Amino acid sequence: MYGWTGHILRINLTTKTFKNESFSEDFAHKWVGGRGFAVKILFDELKPGIDPLGPENKLIVALGPIAGIPAPNTGKAVVAAKSPLTGFYGDGNIGTRVAEHLRKAGYDALIVEGKAERPTLLYIEDDKVEFLPADEVWGQGTYVCNDWIYAKYGKGVGVLNIGQGGENMARYAVIRSLEGRAGGRPGMGAVMGSKLLKAIVVKGTKTIPQADPAAMKALGTGDLKKVGQIDKQTGWSIQSTTGVLPFCNEVAGLPVRNFRKTQHPLAWQVDGERCNDARVATYGCPTCTMRCGITILDKEGHESELDYENVALLGPNLEIFELAQVGSLNYLCDDYGLDTMSAGCTLSFYADAIDHGATDGDFRFGDAEQAKILLRWAAHREGKIGNLLADGSRRMARVFGHGSEDYAMQVKGLEVAAYNCKFIPGQALAFGVAAIGAHHREAWIITFEIKHTTRESYGPEKAAKVIELQRIRGGMFEVLVSCRFPWIENGWPLENYPKYFNLATGLNWTLDDMWKTADRIYSMIKLHFLREFPNATREDDYPPRVWFDPANADTEGPIAGKILDLEKYDTLLQHYYDQRGYDRRGIPTKATLQALGLDAEAASVSRVARLD
Amino acid sequence: MKIQVKIIGPLMYAAGFSEKDVEVPAGTTVEGLIASIGLPPERPRIVTRNGCAVAPDALLAEGDKVAVSPIYSGG
Numbered sequence: 001m002y003g004w005t006g007h008i009l010r011i012n013l014t015t016k017t018f019k020n021e022s023f024s025e026d027f028a029h030k031w032v033g034g035r036g037f038a039v040k041i042l043f044d045e046l047k048p049g050i051d052p053l054g055p056e057n058k059l060i061v062a063l064g065p066i067a068g069i070p071a072p073n074t075g076k077a078v079v080a081a082k083s084p085l086t087g088f089y090g091d092g093n094i095g096t097r098v099a100e101h102l103r104k105a106g107y108d109a110l111i112v113e114g115k116a117e118r119p120t121l122l123y124i125e126d127d128k129v130e131f132l133p134a135d136e137v138w139g140q141g142t143y144v145c146n147d148w149i150y151a152k153y154g155k156g157v158g159v160l161n162i163g164q165g166g167e168n169m170a171r172y173a174v175i176r177s178l179e180g181r182a183g184g185r186p187g188m189g190a191v192m193g194s195k196l197l198k199a200i201v202v203k204g205t206k207t208i209p210q211a212d213p214a215a216m217k218a219l220g221t222g223d224l225k226k227v228g229q230i231d232k233q234t235g236w237s238i239q240s241t242t243g244v245l246p247f248c249n250e251v252a253g254l255p256v257r258n259f260r261k262t263q264h265p266l267a268w269q270v271d272g273e274r275c276n277d278a279r280v281a282t283y284g285c286p287t288c289t290m291r292c293g294i295t296i297l298d299k300e301g302h303e304s305e306l307d308y309e310n311v312a313l314l315g316p317n318l319e320i321f322e323l324a325q326v327g328s329l330n331y332l333c334d335d336y337g338l339d340t341m342s343a344g345c346t347l348s349f350y351a352d353a354i355d356h357g358a359t360d361g362d363f364r365f366g367d368a369e370q371a372k373i374l375l376r377w378a379a380h381r382e383g384k385i386g387n388l389l390a391d392g393s394r395r396m397a398r399v400f401g402h403g404s405e406d407y408a409m410q411v412k413g414l415e416v417a418a419y420n421c422k423f424i425p426g427q428a429l430a431f432g433v434a435a436i437g438a439h440h441r442e443a444w445i446i447t448f449e450i451k452h453t454t455r456e457s458y459g460p461e462k463a464a465k466v467i468e469l470q471r472i473r474g475g476m477f478e479v480l481v482s483c484r485f486p487w488i489e490n491g492w493p494l495e496n497y498p499k500y501f502n503l504a505t506g507l508n509w510t511l512d513d514m515w516k517t518a519d520r521i522y523s524m525i526k527l528h529f530l531r532e533f534p535n536a537t538r539e540d541d542y543p544p545r546v547w548f549d550p551a552n553a554d555t556e557g558p559i560a561g562k563i564l565d566l567e568k569y570d571t572l573l574q575h576y577y578d579q580r581g582y583d584r585r586g587i588p589t590k591a592t593l594q595a596l597g598l599d600a601e602a603a604s605v606s607r608v609a610r611l612d
Numbered sequence: 613m614k615i616q617v618k619i620i621g622p623l624m625y626a627a628g629f630s631e632k633d634v635e636v637p638a639g640t641t642v643e644g645l646i647a648s649i650g651l652p653p654e655r656p657r658i659v660t661r662n663g664c665a666v667a668p669d670a671l672l673a674e675g676d677k678v679a680v681s682p683i684y685s686g687g
Contacts, residue, residue, distance in 0.1 A: 235621075236621075241687035244621070246618070246681075247621070250660055250663055250679045250681070263663075272621060419686065447658050447681075450665045
């Protein structure tokens with residue numbers, strides 16, 4: 001078998017033991033890697049109903065057959081577990097040297113089980129595994145922890161670590177790497193914290209098995225250069241993702257004031273031009289030639305690495321328009337190891353709930369200094385408010401009541417990324433049916449929707465576009481594992497990716513093979529969901545109700561008086577289900593599961609839930 | 613007539629400005645306005661007028677706000 005090492009490293013923190021396990025060629029071909037490996041391993045090994053923050057949960061770090069090989073842009077890993085935020089399968093991808101090092105250590109995936117007795121650093125070097133004390137940095141943020149690791153092992157090692165948010169099991173704590181990278185929005189950092197696992201450090205020195213290493217090297221390194229050249233021509237990375245902010249503001253798609261408003265006259269103060277003007281450094285992932293991390297100095301003088309999502313959700317969404325203050329909130333999230341998106345939506349929900357009388361409190365939109373205090377409370381679960389904030393907007397809304405559930409900006413418990421879909425039906429669908437909750441990673445169709453369709457349409461063309469993008473973004477890129485940016489932002493042809501895959505594996509796959517793998521994974525995540533929530537309904541795929549509330553319609557601007565229509569959204573959702581081969585609850589039918597080779601998984605789920 | 617033009621993202625470096633009022637003769641189309649700004653024609657983009665997508669041959673009116681953006685894909 002080429003392309004894969006054929007091995008998974010299983011580590012038990014309770015017993016301080018580890019095992020090198022091999023997997024079959026059939027397993028590799030069916031699940032490919034990354035998200036595919038994670039979704040299958042967690043399905044097979046987790047019992048439904050387990051506590052995601054208990055020792056029964058397992059943390060997966062999974063790589064793909066081109067991970068770590070020089071090619072566009074392969075320095076990424078998938079981290080996954082049962083999510084403490086959403087209650088079912090959760091994952092994320094993270095730029096990290098672990099991608100290369102774990103593969104060079106001889107593994108395609110890592111399974112971490114059990115719970116350590118004391119704060120632990122897991123050190124993996126080829127065949128060696130060490131369980132080392134991490135008491136010295138327990139209670140410290142990710143920057144101090146990272147420096148501590150670099151001082152011990154040098155800067156070249158692969159690192160995954162957590163901050164206080166993960167230690168205290170804030171439900172949207174992320175895993176961090178390479179100073180500026182984060183992954184695992186639905187609480188993968190909290191799962192690490194629940195295991196008293198402060199950090200994973202990996203060093204590998206072996207060769208990654210490839211079918212045609214010479215051809216792979218020639219093509220991969222050449223293409224990396226070409227992607228860099230294209231980026232220079234387009235200029236994309238000058239503003240990187242922050243460039244999209246003024247576009248969202250222009251078309252009434254920016255989250256402002258907990259998504260109550262879609263535009264703001266001061267949005268320009270935190271747009272891509274201002275971010276680039278304030279830049280003091282640029283960061284990126286390994287094997288990347290279009291580095292997207294714009295770093296500015298925050299209000300306190302820390303380096304803070306920005307992208308669009310964190311600027312929009314910690315800025316305009318909180319009605320904060322001073323870039324350095326947005327940088328401060330972003331820095332704190334990064335240091336505490338909190339997801340910037342869920343943190344932004346949870347804080348904005350809290351301000352909105354106070355505003356609407358659902359709870360008492362003195363936090364107001366626009367108050368950056370108070371927002372900093374609240375982030376600290378959330379990361380440390382300090383006091384009643386800190387505990388509530390650490391649980392995310394859905395759980396807070398259940399406590400507050402008074403109809404506040406309608407404006408908790410989340411789907412399935414995961415907070416919405418920074419696109420206000422008050423009147424963008426297709427993107428609202430993309431959030432509704434995103435596999436793990438309202439993540440933008442899997443389908444983003446706003447420019448397509450505005451340029452190539454009628455914005456008012458709820459037609460099947462929008463459902464088809466969401467599926468097309470899910471197959472590419474949530475499927476192929478998440479199993480290979482590779483960054484989607486060369487394709488989505490600079491037009492690097494998709495056809496290149498099967499070429500890389502085939503040179504690594506010796507197979508002869510086409511994009512259609514990738515799409516089938518993607519469909520299998522989407523169905524598997526639905527099975528995870530159904531297994532945990534046997535009474536699942538199509539309403540689980542509805543976006544936040546406030547987007548359907550006529551009282552929430554804009555009073556001026558391009559979508560004045562317009563709002564999503566619930567009945568029409570439901571029709572659009574049905575188009576999606578029909579095209580996917582799902583039943584009216586949004587669950588894959590038995591026939592669909594059979595066509596995807598998931599008979600055994602279907603039989604397993606049938607024991608606890610209905611399949612049609 | 614006066615048109616407010618906003619150039620979004622890296623296209624602003626090709627245009628040489630990010631926002632300004634442009635004076636064009638009556639009867640100018642969206643396409644005509646873009647050509648007068650000097651943006652490279654081959655670069656994919658989305659053009660909006662007053663926040664809504666607009667066709668290249670649409671006629672502009674006094675006070676229109678036109679924004680030109682690259683085709684972003686949402687990060």
